[in-house]
Amino acid sequence: MVNGVSSIASTVTVTAIEPATPTTLKSNAATTVTTITAKYPTYRSSSLRTVNNWLAGKRQDDASEGFWRVHDSLYDLTNFIDHHPGGADWLKLTKGTDITEAFESHHITTKAELLLAKYRIRAAREPRNVRLTxxxxxxxxxxxxxxxxxxxxxxRRPAQYSEFILDCLLIGVFLLLFIAVILDSYAVATVCGLVLAMTMICAHNFFHQKDNWRMLVFNLAFLSYREQRISHILSHHFYPNSNLDLEIFFFEPFLCWLPRSSKKKIRLQRFGSWIYGSIVYALMFLNEFVKRQAEMFFTRNASFHWDDLITLVMPIFMYTTTTNNLWAVLRMWIFIVLVGSFTFGFIAINAAHHHPEIVHSGDSIPADIDFGIYQMATVIDRSDRKDWQLNVLTSFGHHCLHHLFPTVDHGMLPQLYPLFLETCAEFDLEHRQYSWWQMFVGQHQQLARVIPMTYTGGRTKNY
Structure with a gap:
């Protein structure tokens, strides 16, 4: 048990999974919409699906006039970039966009709010494009x-334990790399791929935080923490399951979770994805690397960074510490990366966001839905990943609280449950939790779902 989570979790209602029928959540909300944006995102019409195109689209759609927008005011943070405690990249990336969701969820204390006032220019001329309130x-x-x-x-001690866990996993990866090459064992290489995926998932905890060396671990196998700070944090975390969520867009047309009509979502996408989805998982890492290189070569929108070379650390280590020839090392390295990619994708995609009872763009939601309620509407937590910090860090555990307070270390999130559940009860909201199997089945049901549901706040009820 970690910080009493077992006793807390026992008070939360867990509803048995139902067949893939629409769920209706009823309240007194009068006006509903089917997307959280007023405009159809500009980036969605781009032929190249990249984080840089997403940011360029945001700069066109956010009515920020080249500045940083928070709520209905514009700010010039140029002189603050190099003094930003979280790191300069956050402000460099977001110039010209609406950072309301980032500002609210990344700053718990009032210090940033008080500091922001001195950089205000004036009120924005247009209303916000995003409807979250x-x-x-x-x-x-x-x-x-x-x-x-x-x-x-x-x-704060659980945060230190998170660091210890990542350090141990990282050592484990290189120890298994060495053994796999020495023994020329693909069985050991398979285990290495599993531990590699766990290590990179654990590193996700750290690239959410202010700049630190552990976030670099995410770059071990072709991925980039820099790109993830855009696609995962600035896009997915603030606008999950919406047309602004790159973690939806990147997988289309192969994996289509949005509940489009049966004419737009063909049978192969709905049911064939149950079979070929495993191939998509295995190729995730390589696909992101190839796409990044293509963007640098063809558009020059992307830049090369020294940390992109971290992905070469594993094969260099394998080659320099053994007598194996280069071809044998490369074969085993690619095998390990494919296993790691499949494991990472399998865990991530079935973690929390896709189930017939979870809101996706196309479903009806209140026009003025609260940011926190929207996060809860787009997440169902894993009930079997709460008691052991290693499990939490390597399976995207405490997912709902993580979306509400993304910069808080996963190890510290259990301490927030009493306040979270108290506030849920006050606002008549249910913290939904299902087992891994229920989420796995539900994710495939969501791929097949074409009938939209209506979410208007309040408790979940099955009809």
Whole structure:
């Protein structure tokens, strides 16, 4: 048990999974929409699906006029870039965009809010493109105030344990690499691929935080923490399952989770993806690398960074510490990467976001839905990944709280459950949890789903 999560989790209702029929969530909300954006995202019409095109589209759509937008005000943070405690990249990347969701969810204390006022230029001329709201007495702001009040009293030791876990996993990867090559064993290489995936998932905890060396571990196998800070954090985390979510767009047309009509979502996409999905998982890492190189070569929008070379550390280590020939090393390295990619994709895609009871773009939601309620509507937590910190860090555990407070170390999130559940009860919201098997089955049901559902807030009810 970690910080009493077992006792907390036992108070949460877990509903048995139903067949793939639409779920209706009823309340008194009058106006509903089927997307969180007022405009269809510009980047969606781009032929090359990259993080840089996503940012370029945001700069066109966000009415930020070349500045940084927070709520309905424009700010010039140019002189603050090099002083930003989280690292300069966050502000460099987001210039010319609306950073409301990032600002609200990445700053728990009031320090940033007080500092921001000195950089204000004027009010924005147009309303926000994103409909997510942050009303002062709404669910998210209420929860954040309560967390802020307890922030200084939280135990920081679990965050140190997270660092220890990643360090041990990283050592394990290189130890298994050495053994696999020495023994020329693909069985050991398979285990190495599994541990590699766990290590990179664990590193995800660290690229959410201020700049640190452990975030670089995410680059071990063709991925880039820099790109993930855009596609995963700035895109997926703030706008999950929407047309602004690159983690939806990147997989289309092969994996289509949005509930389009049966005319737009053909039978092969709906049911064939149950079979060929495994191939998509295995090629994820290589695909992102090839796409990044193609963007640099053809468009010159992407830049080369020294940390892109980290992906070569494993094969160099394998070659220089053994007597195997280069071809044998490369074969085993690619095999390990494919195993790691499949494992990473299998865990990530079945983690929390895809199930017939989870909101996706195309489903009806309140036009002024609260940011925190939207996060809860797009997540179902894993009930079997809460008690052991290693499991949490290597399976995207505590997923709902992680979306609400993404910069908080996964090891510290259990301490927020009492405040979270208290606020959920006050706003008549249910923290939904299903087992791994239910989420696995539900993810495939979601691939097949074409009938939209209606979410209007409140508790989940099956009809």
């Amino acid at each position: 942050f009303h002062e007495h709404g669910f998210y702001k209420t929860l954040k105030r309560r967390v802020r009040e307890k922030w200084n009293d939280l135990d």
